[in-house]
Amino acid sequence: MTTAAVHITVHDLIMAYGSVVVQRDLNFTIQRGDIFIIMGGSGCGKSTLLKHLIGLQAPAQGDVWYEDRNFWAASPGEREAIKRRIGVLFQSGALLSSMTLAENVALPLETYTTLSPAQIRDIVAIKLALVGLSGFEGYLPNEISGGMKKRAGLARAMALDPDILFFDEPSAGLDPISSRLLDDLILELRESLGATVVIVTHELASIFAIGTNSVFLDADSKTMIAQGGPKHLLETTEDPKVRTFLTRGSLPQD
Numbered sequence: 001m002t003t004a005a006v007h008i009t010v011h012d013l014i015m016a017y018g019s020v021v022v023q024r025d026l027n028f029t030i031q032r033g034d035i036f037i038i039m040g041g042s043g044c045g046k047s048t049l050l051k052h053l054i055g056l057q058a059p060a061q062g063d064v065w066y067e068d069r070n071f072w073a074a075s076p077g078e079r080e081a082i083k084r085r086i087g088v089l090f091q092s093g094a095l096l097s098s099m100t101l102a103e104n105v106a107l108p109l110e111t112y113t114t115l116s117p118a119q120i121r122d123i124v125a126i127k128l129a130l131v132g133l134s135g136f137e138g139y140l141p142n143e144i145s146g147g148m149k150k151r152a153g154l155a156r157a158m159a160l161d162p163d164i165l166f167f168d169e170p171s172a173g174l175d176p177i178s179s180r181l182l183d184d185l186i187l188e189l190r191e192s193l194g195a196t197v198v199i200v201t202h203e204l205a206s207i208f209a210i211g212t213n214s215v216f217l218d219a220d221s222k223t224m225i226a227q228g229g230p231k232h233l234l235e236t237t238e239d240p241k242v243r244t245f246l247t248r249g250s251l252p253q254d
């Protein structure tokens with residue numbers, strides 16, 4: 001069902017809350033190394049799709065494959081193993097406010113590994129350095145800026161060396177410069193770690209700057225109405241909704 005380069009396959013997925021269907025007939029693949037954008041208007045089901053991909057919500061119908069493993073049909077043990085390879089950065093950064101940045105990043109390592117405190121300290125230092133926060137180990141979340149919080153959240157999401165990183169609205173609450181810096185960091189990490197990245201966002205600047213592939217969810221028809229590289233979509237789409245979405249605000253420079 002999958003080839004070597006395919007990381008995630010979504011097959012005939014129907015998502016619902018009780019009897020209310022949010023999206024149906026979702027079919028797409030995410031390649032290893034993609035920066036894959038989930039886009040669409042407000043309330044179309046982007047966050048719900050993210051929850052299906054990271055194992056927080058089960059499909060009403062259909063499948064999510066991680067390479068050749070069917071996530072929702074797998075045993076609890078297999079599912080746990082897949083989840084261990086997933087890093088998630090939620091919108092808020094979700095740092096624990098009473099813990100220092102080092103303690104926040106150490107938490108998944110303490111919870112899921114048997115590493116010694118010294119080993120954990122070393123890994124925490126490496127992860128914070130990767131996101132440009134060396135020297136901030138002892139700071140509390142409320143002592144740093146919004147952009148730094150996102151980066152600290154990213155360091156924590158990377159603590160267990162995931163091979164896929166999910167971001168829910170990473171630019172939310174950031175000024176344009178911090179948002180741009182976060183995009184650069186995502187690109188750098190993709191290069192250096194070889195990770196796959198999946199991002200829910202409607203920030204056009206980010207979509208065009210870093211997206212290599214995408215899916216567009218439509219709230220009215222309750223299904224996907226476009227997929228492909230964002231720049232390619234902008235040049236080729238004949239769907240008025242997709243075009244309106246992609247040309248809203250500033251156009252890409254190239």
Ligand SMILES: Nc1ncnc2c1ncn2[C@@H]1O[C@H](COP(=O)(O)OP(=O)(O)OP(=O)(O)O)[C@@H](O)[C@H]1O
Pocket residue numbers: 017022040041042043044045046047048049
């Ligand atoms: N826990 C829930 N129970 C019932 N309905 C829900 C629940 N969460 C979301 N919904 C509904 O499902 C639909 C999709 O919501 P979702 O949050 O996935 O959309 P979204 O595209 O991420 O929206 P936004 O861009 O506004 O964040 C919406 O109509 C929402 O009201």
